[in-house]
Amino acid sequence: xxxxxxxxxxxxxxxxxxxxxxxxxxxxxxxxxxxxxxxxxxxxxxxxxxxxxxxxxxxxxxxxxxxxxxxxxxxxxxxxxxxxxxxxxxxxxxxxxxxxxxxxxxxxxxxxxxxxxxxxxxxxxxxxxxxxxxxxxxxxxxxxxxxxxxxxxxxxxxxxxxxxxxxxxxxxxxxxxxxxxxxxxxxxxxxxxxxxxxxxxxxxxxxxxxxxxxxxxxxxxxxxxxxxxxxxxxxxxxxxxxxxxxxxxxxxxxxxxxxxxxxxxxxxxxxxxx
Amino acid sequence: xxxxxxxxxxxxxxxxxxxxxxxxxxxxxxxxxxxxxxxxxxxxxxxxxxxxxxxxxxxxxxxxxxxxxxxxxxxxxxxxxxxxxxxxxxxxxxxxxxxxxxxxxxxxxxxxxxxxxxxxxxxxxxxxxxxxxxxxxxxxxxxxxxxxxxxxxxxxxxxxxxxxxxxxxxxxxxxxxxxxxxxxxxxxxxxxxxxxxxxxxxxxxxxxxx
Numbered sequence: 001x002x003x004x005x006x007x008x009x010x011x012x013x014x015x016x017x018x019x020x021x022x023x024x025x026x027x028x029x030x031x032x033x034x035x036x037x038x039x040x041x042x043x044x045x046x047x048x049x050x051x052x053x054x055x056x057x058x059x060x061x062x063x064x065x066x067x068x069x070x071x072x073x074x075x076x077x078x079x080x081x082x083x084x085x086x087x088x089x090x091x092x093x094x095x096x097x098x099x100x101x102x103x104x105x106x107x108x109x110x111x112x113x114x115x116x117x118x119x120x121x122x123x124x125x126x127x128x129x130x131x132x133x134x135x136x137x138x139x140x141x142x143x144x145x146x147x148x149x150x151x152x153x154x155x156x157x158x159x160x161x162x163x164x165x166x167x168x169x170x171x172x173x174x175x176x177x178x179x180x181x182x183x184x185x186x187x188x189x190x191x192x193x194x195x196x197x198x199x200x201x202x203x204x205x206x207x208x209x210x211x212x213x214x215x216x217x218x219x220x221x222x223x224x225x226x227x228x229x230x231x232x233x234x235x236x237x238x239x240x241x242x243x244x245x246x247x248x249x250x251x252x253x254x255x256x257x258x259x260x261x262x263x264x265x266x267x268x269x270x271x272x273x274x
Numbered sequence: 275x276x277x278x279x280x281x282x283x284x285x286x287x288x289x290x291x292x293x294x295x296x297x298x299x300x301x302x303x304x305x306x307x308x309x310x311x312x313x314x315x316x317x318x319x320x321x322x323x324x325x326x327x328x329x330x331x332x333x334x335x336x337x338x339x340x341x342x343x344x345x346x347x348x349x350x351x352x353x354x355x356x357x358x359x360x361x362x363x364x365x366x367x368x369x370x371x372x373x374x375x376x377x378x379x380x381x382x383x384x385x386x387x388x389x390x391x392x393x394x395x396x397x398x399x400x401x402x403x404x405x406x407x408x409x410x411x412x413x414x415x416x417x418x419x420x421x422x423x424x425x426x427x428x429x430x431x432x433x434x435x436x437x438x439x440x441x442x443x444x445x446x447x448x449x450x451x452x453x454x455x456x457x458x459x460x461x462x463x464x465x466x467x468x469x470x471x472x473x474x475x476x477x478x479x480x481x482x483x484x
Contacts, residue, residue, distance in 0.1 A: 167313055172415040175335040176315065177328040178387050178462055186417065188332065194403050194415040203341070240387045242324045248317030 015225065048141050048218035048270035051133050051225045055142025058135055064114030073109035075102070075143065086147035087267045090256045092158035099164040101255045103229050103246035106139050125246045133224055140216045141225045143271040144271050151266050152213060154259030163248075168257030171250050172202070177240040183254070185239075202258060212262035214219065214271025225270055228255050275478075322389035334358070338451035351450040358446040361459055362439075370435045370472050375476030378481065380467050381407060387462065397462050399471055405476070408481035416455060423475035426483040440477060442468055 017043040059070050059082075075085035075092070090101040096108055098215040103125065127134045156162050172183040186194060200207035215228040222254075226234075232251050236244040244251055318450050331339070336353050337346045346354065364404070383398025385391045404418035428434050433477060440447050443458030457463045462470070474480050 032311075151338050167310065170310055170339075171314065174331075174339045175339060176331050178460045180335055180338075180460070181455075184341070186344065189417070192416050194417065195413045199417075236318075237324075237390060240324060241328055242318040242326055243321040243389060245317055245319055245410050249313045250317035253313075 014166050020158055024242050034039055045104065046218055046270060046272055047223075048216075048225050048272075051138050051141045051218070052145045052270065053142075054133060055140070059142060064110065064116045066113065068113050068115070069110050070106070070113060070139070073106070073113060075105060081145045082143055084150040086144045086269070087150040087152050088155060090161075090164060092160045099158075099160050099256065101252050102143060102231065103136055103142055103227055104252065106136055106143075107163035107247065111259055112134075116127075122246050123249035126226070129222065132220075135261045137216070137227055139223045140227045141270045142266065147267040147269070149266050149268075151264050152209070152259060152262045154256060154263070156260060164253045164256040165260050166253075167249060168242055168253030168255070171253060172257060179240045181239040183235065183239075202231055202261065205261060205263075206259035206262050209265035211263045212258045213268045214273070216269055217271040217273035218271045222257075226273070284293070315480065323387065323391070323393045324389040330425040334446055334450075337399065340379055342450075342451065352421055354450050358444045358456075358459070362443045363458065363465075364436070364439060365366040365465060367468065370439060370469060372466055372469030372471075372473050373381065374470070374473040374480040376467075377470035378408075380463065380471055381474055390471070396464075396467070399457060399463055399467070401471070410481065421475065421482065424482050425478065425480070435472070435476070438472065439468070442471060 041198040048182045056220075062069050074080075074095070075130075076088050076091045077085045086102055088097050089105070092099050093105065093108070093147050096105075099250070101106065104122075107118065107121045110121040118120075125134060125136045128135060135154045154161075155220040156165060172187075175185070183202070186199050188201065189199075190204055190207065192199045192201075200209060200211045203209045215231055216225050219226045229246055232254050233244040234244070292423050294467045309426075315326065315328060316449035318326065318329060335355075337350065337354060345351070355422075380399040381401035384400040384403060385398075386397025387393065401421075402411060404415040405425070406414040406416075406420035409422055424438075439458075441454075444456040445454035448454065456464055457471075458468055475482055479484065
């Protein structure tokens with residue numbers, strides 16, 4: 001493993017360590033083989049479980065100015081229904097008058113049920129390196145985990161849900177910035193990789209299903225759970241775009257587009273990611 | 275909400291996708307629906323060196339914001355390619371080659387122009403993200419063609435050097451919707467950096483040609 005550089009250092013470092021630990025000849029494998037082995041070593045144990053438990057505690061804890069829990073939050077299947085809810089998000093919420101993904105819906109519930117200030121609740125959605133998981137990361141891990149095995153069924157009934165899909169799809173192909181990158185630059189061909197890392201073709205059902213059903217995911221190279229919105233925003237960073245706003249129309253549109261592409265796949269999140 | 279107003283849709287330059295969007299959402303359109311561009315602008319904010327101007331698309335970016343099978347053809351493609359060709363700047367001193375060792379570093383470095391990057395540091399070219407180059411570097415991507423033995427296989431005739439410089443400067447001269455960044459045209463790499471990459475590709479001593 002020589003001459004590695006740039007943005008992939010943490011992953012490659014982790015890969016090298018794992019390669020050494022398991023006596024693997026790294027040079028003959030792609031990243032994905034290594035991480036598949038790593039997943040196998042974990043068996044049914046995913047370090048995300050600890051964070052799922054933190055999320056469950058947060059869900060039930062009386063917090064905020066109103067000292068209320070989130071247990072009556074309506075994630076789309078009725079107040080307090082958590083099982084299977086994540087597999088049907090994003091969706092249109094009549095009370096908010098817009099399409100929401102899990103993360104923006106959680107912020108809505110924190111504001112409405114617990115009395116938090118909206119800007120405050122969404123101010124730092126993702127934890128920094130070495131920090132405890134954010135409330136949204138822990139809650140997302142918990143709620144996604146409660147959809148395990150439920151087939152993805154992101155609704156396209158309401159006009160706003162169809163509009164979110166169209167916005168996401170159109171943005172997927174948008175080329176901009178100094179490097180002219182779109183999502184499609186890396187994610188519209190099958191069997192390709194960047195450096196050693198396989199790139200899912202998100203315009204093809206097979207790869208889209210696998211990708212969508214495993215987010216949020218425990219990111220091995222970062223030692224924490226990362227959410228679907230984090231995934232979208234970090235791709236935008238690498239595209240050299242400005243910062244994708246949390247809960248923005250484009251973020252929710254992209255997640256809707258991917259969710260519809262992943263129709264029918266049993267949820268398997270939080271996944272284990274490189 | 276968030277449907278595309280059909281009037282703006284028809285006016286949009288991204289014709290094919292816009293038309294598809296129109297066809298499937300026209301019935302949903304509401305008077306107050308924001309345009310696609312407005313929805314995109316409101317979804318981002320400036321951060322570090324990545325300003326909102328990065329969302330302003332040029333003619334190529336607009337025309338190529340479509341699935342590959344809908345890329346412009348005919349006169350539309352020709353116009354983009356001719357404009358790209360007209361903007362190519364060849365080395366002022368006529369010298370194409372810099373230092374292949376510096377070029378190797380540029381090929382290996384993926385940093386540069388992200389809001390998380392230090393703007394004081396030189397940008398990388400990140401060639402290895404997409405291309406095989408030196409045979410002993412196994413961590414290469416496959417989005418682009420293999421460049422293993424580039425100079426050894428092609429020689430260093432003037433047309434070959436001009437072609438390769440042009441390919442690095444603005445790949446759209448040859449492929450209208452090439453995925454490759456316009457390293458010269460977009461100011462990602464300096465003239466000296468491009469010369470260094472040229473040397474990495476062509477120098478007989480470069481690992482690429484071993």
